[in-house]
Each structure stands twice: as C-alpha cells, then as structure tokens.
Amino acid sequence: MPTALIILIIIFAVIAIILISGIRVVNQTTKYVVERMGAYHKTWGVGIHWLIPFIDRVATVVTLKEQVKDFDPQAVITKDNVTMQIDTIVFFQVTDPKLYAYGVDNPIFAIESLSATTLRNIIGELDLDATLTSRDIINEKMRQILDEATDPWGIKVTRVEVKNIIPPKDIREAMEKQMRAERERRQTILIAEGEKRAQILQAEGFSESTVLRAEAAKREAILKAEAEAEAIFKTKEAEALGIKLIKEAAADDAVLKIKAFEALAKVADGQSTKIIVPSNLADLAGTVTALAEVAQTKTTKKNTSNNQ
Structure with missing residues (x-):
C-alpha cells in the first residue's frame, strides 16, 4: 500500500473523529450556552446539535430544575x-x-x-x-x-x-423558664377549673336528688290520701247500700230492736271500759222475752209431733 494512501486514510479518520466529537445531545432539563470565537452564539435546547470544532465551544451547561x-x-x-x-x-x-x-x-x-x-x-x-x-x-x-x-x-x-x-444561651434559658412558668400556670388553672366543675356537679346532683326525693314524698302522700279517700268512699257506699236494702226489705221494729241488741252485745264483748245503755232497754228486754217464748212454743210443738 502506498504511503500517500495511508496518510490520506489517517487524515480522513482524524477529520471524522473531530466531526463526530462535535455532536452534542441536549437533555430535557438542561440548556447549553454556546460561544463562537469567544462570543455568545446561541442557547441550545433539547435535541441533537453539532459543535464546529475549534470555532464553537459550550461555555456553560445550565440545569432548568429548581x-x-x-x-x-x-x-x-x-x-x-x-x-x-x-x-x-x-x-x-x-x-x-x-x-x-x-x-x-x-x-x-x-x-x-x-x-x-x-x-x-x-x-x-x-x-x-x-x-x-x-x-x-x-x-x-x-x-x-x-x-x-x-x-x-x-x-x-x-x-x-x-x-x-x-x-443566645441566656435568652434560651430565660425562654425555657418562661415556658415552664406558663405551663405551670395553665396546669394550676386547669386543676382549679376541674375542682370548680366537680363542686358544681356535686351541688347540682344534691339539688336534683333533693327535688326527686321531695317529688317522691309528694306522690306517696297523694297516693296515700287517694287510697284513704277511696276506702272512706267505699265504706260509706257500703253503709248506704245496707240502709237501702233494709228500707227495701221493710224491716219492722222487732228486727231493728234485735239488730240493736246484737250491736249492744258486741260492744259488751269488746275491750271498752265504758258501756252506754240506751234508754229503751226495758222495751228491748220485753221484745227479747217475747221472742224467747215464741221460740220455746215452737220447740214444744216440734217435740210433741216427734213423740206421736
């Protein structure tokens, strides 16, 4: 191979390397500030660019990121x-x-x-x-x-x-003391407010319980009075009914005197220390005697019939 051809190949290889070395790829977040012959030429953005060897140069690569x-x-x-x-x-x-x-x-x-x-x-x-x-x-x-x-x-x-x-250190220490004092003050206030609230709740609870007890006693007294009134009413109603039945039965004086005598006997059998004797006791006794004779006559007749 001739020497001249070898030299020519070397020259072309060097030129190719120089031309290829001038290729620049600019990324998305960068900019290239290009100078030509020492003066500002242009700013390259994203893409492929070619830098003229020995004439152009990249002065600054600037990032666009924050x-x-x-x-x-x-x-x-x-x-x-x-x-x-x-x-x-x-x-x-x-x-x-x-x-x-x-x-x-x-x-x-x-x-x-x-x-x-x-x-x-x-x-x-x-x-x-x-x-x-x-x-x-x-x-x-x-x-x-x-x-x-x-x-x-x-x-x-x-x-x-x-x-x-x-x-400064002394200022920090003073601030820390002030903060501790403020926290203690807040703690004292919170404790006092808590105690105050507890006393208020306790007083409210006592007041409510007193009102409830009074209302319960009131209801109890009302129910008791209503029960007594109902009992009295029933008693008087029964008495009125008894009187009505006696009137409807047309009871004579003898029956009434017997009832009176029975009532007197009950009184005598009781625990009373005093007995009030009615003024017509003699008439009552005569009536009782007559009734006794009638009863004896009926008994004699009955026995005679049995003997026959």
Missing part, C-alpha cells in the same frame, strides 16, 4: 440588640441561561451573600419576640427582595425558608 441551597447560619442583631444565629434555605430556578452565564460571576455565592445582607436588614427592624414569631413575614420579605435582585441574573427565587433561629 435548585435548593442551604446556607450556613448568619449572625444577625435584632432591634433590641440581641445577637442570634439564623440559617436559611433558598429555592431558585434558572429562567434565562444566557443571563445566568454572563450576568454574575459565581451566581450561587452571589445569592448567598445577598441572602445574608437581606436577612440582616430585615431582622434589624424586628425585636426578639417579633423575630421568633414572624417567620412567615421574614420568608416573604426575603423572597421578594432576592427575586427582584436576581432577576438580571436570569434567576427566579421561588421560595425562602428560615430553617433555624438560635438565640
């Missing part, structure tokens, strides 16, 4: 001259790769420095209590200021979060 940077704690001084440590987290996204590549040198360091100065300015307008209770306000103010400042750099700050606030 990025998170956790910065070191910064020493800040509050309005009431309390020094504390605050660290923040910044969420940002590149919106213009060209501005990001040429707007500022080391954008991450620029954001960190800007975040520190902004935080000091905001905290300097707040006292300690406001700083500890106004995280949302601090976050929103920092986001607005950082977003406006980073706009010329092709960066959009989407969110800022105060990660941690570290007051």
